Amino acid sequence: MLEGWQAGCSCELTMPPPSGIRRVGEGVFELPAIVRPGMRVPVRIFASEALLQAMDDAVFQQAANVATLDGIVGASMVMPDAHWGYGFPIGGVAAMDPRTGVISPGGIGFDINCGMRLVLTDLTLAEVEPRLHELVDALYRRVPAGVGSQGFLKLSEDEFTQVLEQGARWCVARGYGTAEDLARTEEGGCFAGADASAVSARAIERGHHQIGTLGSGNHYLEIQVARPEHVADPALARRLGLTRPNQVAVMFHCGSRGFGHQVATDYLQVFLHAMKAKYHLEIVDRELACAPFRSPEGQRYFAAMKCAANMSFANRQVILHRIREVFSQVFGRSAEDLGLRMVYDVSHNTAKLETHVVDGARRELLVHRKGATRAFGPGMAGVPAEYRETGQPVIIGGSMETGSYLLVGVPTGAAAFFSTAHGSGRTMSRTKAKRQFHGRELQRSMEARGIYVRTASYAGLAEEAGAAYKDIDAVAEATELAGLSRRVARLTPIGNVKG
Amino acid sequence: MPWEYIEDGVTSDVTFRAWGQDLDELFSAAAEATASAMVEDAATTVAALRTVPVRAEASGLDLLLLRFLEELIFEKDARGLILRAREVRVDGDDAQGWTLQATLVGEPIDPARHALAGDVKAVTLYGLRVERDGAVWRAQVTLDV
Numbered sequence: 001m002l003e004g005w006q007a008g009c010s011c012e013l014t015m016p017p018p019s020g021i022r023r024v025g026e027g028v029f030e031l032p033a034i035v036r037p038g039m040r041v042p043v044r045i046f047a048s049e050a051l052l053q054a055m056d057d058a059v060f061q062q063a064a065n066v067a068t069l070d071g072i073v074g075a076s077m078v079m080p081d082a083h084w085g086y087g088f089p090i091g092g093v094a095a096m097d098p099r100t101g102v103i104s105p106g107g108i109g110f111d112i113n114c115g116m117r118l119v120l121t122d123l124t125l126a127e128v129e130p131r132l133h134e135l136v137d138a139l140y141r142r143v144p145a146g147v148g149s150q151g152f153l154k155l156s157e158d159e160f161t162q163v164l165e166q167g168a169r170w171c172v173a174r175g176y177g178t179a180e181d182l183a184r185t186e187e188g189g190c191f192a193g194a195d196a197s198a199v200s201a202r203a204i205e206r207g208h209h210q211i212g213t214l215g216s217g218n219h220y221l222e223i224q225v226a227r228p229e230h231v232a233d234p235a236l237a238r239r240l241g242l243t244r245p246n247q248v249a250v251m252f253h254c255g256s257r258g259f260g261h262q263v264a265t266d267y268l269q270v271f272l273h274a275m276k277a278k279y280h281l282e283i284v285d286r287e288l289a290c291a292p293f294r295s296p297e298g299q300r301y302f303a304a305m306k307c308a309a310n311m312s313f314a315n316r317q318v319i320l321h322r323i324r325e326v327f328s329q330v331f332g333r334s335a336e337d338l339g340l341r342m343v344y345d346v347s348h349n350t351a352k353l354e355t356h357v358v359d360g361a362r363r364e365l366l367v368h369r370k371g372a373t374r375a376f377g378p379g380m381a382g383v384p385a386e387y388r389e390t391g392q393p394v395i396i397g398g399s400m401e402t403g404s405y406l407l408v409g410v411p412t413g414a415a416a417f418f419s420t421a422h423g424s425g426r427t428m429s430r431t432k433a434k435r436q437f438h439g440r441e442l443q444r445s446m447e448a449r450g451i452y453v454r455t456a457s458y459a460g461l462a463e464e465a466g467a468a469y470k471d472i473d474a475v476a477e478a479t480e481l482a483g484l485s486r487r488v489a490r491l492t493p494i495g496n497v498k499g
Numbered sequence: 500m501p502w503e504y505i506e507d508g509v510t511s512d513v514t515f516r517a518w519g520q521d522l523d524e525l526f527s528a529a530a531e532a533t534a535s536a537m538v539e540d541a542a543t544t545v546a547a548l549r550t551v552p553v554r555a556e557a558s559g560l561d562l563l564l565l566r567f568l569e570e571l572i573f574e575k576d577a578r579g580l581i582l583r584a585r586e587v588r589v590d591g592d593d594a595q596g597w598t599l600q601a602t603l604v605g606e607p608i609d610p611a612r613h614a615l616a617g618d619v620k621a622v623t624l625y626g627l628r629v630e631r632d633g634a635v636w637r638a639q640v641t642l643d644v
Contacts (some may be wrong), residue, residue, distance in 0.1 A: 056510060084510045086625030086641055110643045147537050147618045148579040148608035206576045216618035217644045218511070258576030260618040261643075265569060268624065272562075286624040326622070415599040426511045430644060431504040457615040459539055499618060 018060045021045075022054075027482030028415070030075070031060060038068040038284070039454075044075035046416060046482040051080050051474055052484075054427065058084035064483060065284045066094050070292070071101015072356060073365060077416050079372050079476035081396075081425030081470060085109075087287030089403075090371035090426075093419045098353060098366045102281065102290035105169040105271065105305075107350050107368030110264040112256030112305055113312035115186075115347035116373075117393035118406060119320060120227075121327065122339030125225045125246040125494070131330055135223065136452050136495040138326045143319055144213045145499035146456025151212030153318060159210040161196040167310030168295055168317035168345075175427060176321040181383050185345040186374065189313045194306035207259025207311065208464045209220050212318040214254045216460050216499030218399060218423070221319070223495035230490035237391045249491055250323055250340075251404055253397045254315060254499075255349065260308035267301040293366055302351070309350060316345055343406065344384075345391035348373045348422035356417050358473035362438055367417050375409035375420040375485045382408075394485050398424045400453065401446060401466030403492040405476040407418050412483030420484040421476070433468040434459055455498040464498065502532040505639075509625065513617065514641045517535045518632075522560070524588040525629070525636040526567055526599065530584035533622075534605075536642055538581045539614040545581050547604035555599045560629040563589065564638055565596045568622045571603065575619070581608045617644035 024030045028046055033039040043063040045052060059082045066088055067076035073095045082091030087106030094107055121128075128135065142388055144151060155163065163170045167416040168189025171177055182189045214221060228245045231237045242249075256263075271289040274297045275281045281290065291297040320342070324335035331338055351368045358365075367374075375381050376392040385390045390409035402424070428436070439458025442465055446453050455461045472490075481484045501518045508514025515532040519525030532560045534541035557563035567587075574580045577589070581607035591597035620643040629638045 058509075086509060086512065086623040086643065090511055110623075146610065147615045148575060148581070150579070202573065206573055209574065216615070217620075258573075258620075262573070262578075265621050272624075286627070289624070429506055429508055429510050430513055431508065432506040435506070456610060457617070459614065459616045463617075 027478055031064065031479065033067060036064045039064060041072050041075050043067055043078065045078040046478070046484055047080040048474060048478040048481060051470065051478050054470070055082060058082040059089040062087065062410045063092060064091040065288060066092060066201070069102055069288065069290060070105065070281060071096040071443065073097055076314040077419065079419065079421045080473045080482065081421040081423055083425045083427070085370065087285055088370045091421065092370045093372045093416060094368045095356065095417050096293060097355055101293055101366060103293045103302060103351055103366060104288055104290035104368065105264045105267050105372050106287045106289060107302065108305065109349040110258035110261045111349055112254035112264060112308035113347045114349040115254050115312065115345060116251065116397050117315065117316045117320065117345040118239045118343040119250040119323065120339065120341055120343055120397045121248045124244060125248060125249045128223065128248045132223070132452055132495050134404055135326065135330050136454055136497060138330055139221060139323065140454035140497045142272070142322045142326050143414055143497060145497060146216050149213045150209045151209045155208055155211070157204060157208065160204060163211065163314045164196045164199065164307035164310055165194045166190055168313040171314050171317040177317050181317065181320065181342050184342040185313060186347055189317065191306035191309045191433065193303060194292050194310050195303035198304040199307050201262060203259050203262035203266060206262045207257050210257040210259065211311070211315050212256060212322065214497070214499045215257055216457060218464060219254045219499045221497040222250070222400065222405065222495050224249045224491035224494045226491055227488045230492065232489060234486040236390055240393060240406065240488055241341065242489055249425055251395065251397065251491065252316065252319060256308040256312035257315060259311050263308045267304065271295055282387045305351065309347065313345070321445045344395065346373055346395055357414065362454040365417065369419055371422050372419045373422045374418060375413050376407045376418050377411040377413055394420055396421055398425060398472030399466040399469040400464055400493060400496045400498065401451065402472050403490050405472065405490055406488045407476065407479065407485040408488060410483060410486050413485065416484055420479045424472045424475055426468055427470050428468040430463040433463045433465055437462040437465040451493050451496060453496045453498060461498055502528045509641050512641050513644050514639065516637065516639050518635050518637045520635065522636055523587045525638055526587045526589055527584040529564055529568060529638050529640060531641060532582050533571050533619065534581060536617050536619050536644065537575055538541065538608065539616050541564060541581060541583060544613055545583055546606050547585070549580060549604065550581060550607040551603040553601045553603055556596060558596050559593065560597055561627045563599055563616060564629050564640070565622045565624070565627060567599055568640065572619050572621065579607050581605050581613060619644055
């Protein structure tokens with residue numbers, strides 16, 4: 001039994017598929033390890049009943065597949081925003097025993113260290129509103145987005161290698177940010193142990209010019225407001241820097257771009273081969289390709305994955321630098337004077353070695369989080385000193401029409417290896433959304449509702465319509481219900497740059 | 500080119516089906532579906548200003564298709580090119596392995612002339628299939644977007 005696990009009632013629910021699912025605690029459900037052959041652990045789903053009912057069937061199948069992986073500990077876990085992915089569900093968490101278990105690129109995602117960064121300002125809505133168009137237009141020009149875009153940093157291969165091993169620290173050493181930015185980034189903005197020699201020349205060729213770019217899909221840069229009626233916990237909000245009514249924030253979501261995608265692509269092929277020929281590992285879905293964590297292939301992928309994680313931290317750091325430049329230019333004051341400071345930068349696509357308590361004993365585990373956010377509770381090592389009492393800030397990005405959440409980790413998060421949701425979770429395929437919504441109409445209708453959007457792709461905008469997502473309020477509430485994280489404030493969009 | 504996106508495919512990604520009278524046609528159609536996931540109407544808006552030769556080999560046809568489509572994604576990021584397949588030749592069998600030789604043609608992505616769609620990240624192995632159905636070859640592919 002995992003520490004913090006709430007053993008509650010186990011009444012059967014009368015619901016359609018999957019049969020055999022049981023409610024085992026407040027906001028927690030379980031599928032026993034018998035729903036498919038080879039499961040080593042049960043599937044545990046953290047959700048409200050409504051979110052559970054609405055989940056794609058594929059989520060349960062995929063989470064049951066993950067439960068068959070070698071060395072998995074405790075349970076194959078599903079976050080409240082989970083939806084159908086490839087291999088692992090998006091919103092899947094799996095902790096492996098590093099001595100006996102595997103590492104799987106499919107449990108991390110192609111976009112390694114895709115993550116969220118939240119930045120506060122001392123400005124209020126009333127001060128930003130008159131300059132909103134100018135601000136969003138300038139951000140759209142200065143933070144490249146969309147297919148084929150390149151960043152302003154022109155790095156030699158040697159310099160790029162340094163970025164891979166140093167992450168956001170490389171950027172700060174060159175004037176793109178502050179020591180405080182690093183302190184407020186997961187892992188201090190640099191995964192230790194990144195080894196650029198584990199990365200292919202093809203990955204470097206693919207991504208070395210993309211630092212400072214947003215990408216596309218669900219990646220965005222948003223100007224948001226913390227309205228007083230949306231502050232769930234005023235005391236916590238103050239501790240995290242939300243001190244004035246209608247305070248303006250900037251939130252952005254992006255990852256390791258083509259570089260990270262290529263690292264994952266390369267190692268999937270390596271693992272597909274080694275898995276069968278060398279390690280005789282059986283998997284039920286090729287997208288779960290894996291290798292023993294302690295194998296040469298597993299260790300090389302881990303070192304390469306860290307390079308991609310560092311590229312992503314550098315990407316978000318350089319974007320923050322651009323944001324500071326733009327705000328400073330638009331408002332004619334220094335970024336410091338405008339109070340542009342980070343709350344936190346947190347990843348939702350990684351695998352990390354962490355210490356957790358399992359059956360009363362401390363164990364080192366390799367925790368895969370794919371579309372899941374680390375949410376360390378108060379007092380835990382790895383949380384910046386200023387957040388030791390509040391718990392680690394968690395940033396859940398919602399759809400561009402509805403809003404996003406700032407939350408914190410809580411002690412009961414131990415039940416999910418201190419993980420929580422990462423977004424709203426899609427309910428509608430991109431193809432369906434594109435047929436149902438029209439990008440330019442959506443842009444007009446959002447502007448009428450006070451959200452000014454600039455996009456590199458109108459088709460992409462249609463795919464990101466709010467109605468293609470779950471209800472962000474329900475997701476954030478479910479994380480609190482299940483004891484994974486605690487709501488601090490809901491942030492609503494007023495401006496958006498879409499890839 | 501015969502291909503279609505699937506509405507009830509993987510929620511956050513793009514799933515398509517492609518088909519052809521032979522493997523060469525099937526692979527060309529899959530390339531066009533992939534290009535169209537990056538630039539809308541790639542078939543009609545992309546000019547053949549650059550030529551990129553591609554060679555690939557794999558033990559199975561599905562992995563051969565994956566490697567071929569990965570080239571389009573790689574060129575999009577590495578050189579900012581949007582490419583379509585002009586000539587595709589697939590040879591081999593399951594016993595000896597499969598090879599592909601193709602010519603990709605296209606041009607640098609230009610947001611002023613190309614309607615940008617998704618910045619495709621990868622070709623996934625999830626549900627990847629290439630199979631013969633009577634006289635027709637069919638494939639299903641999910642792209643991570």
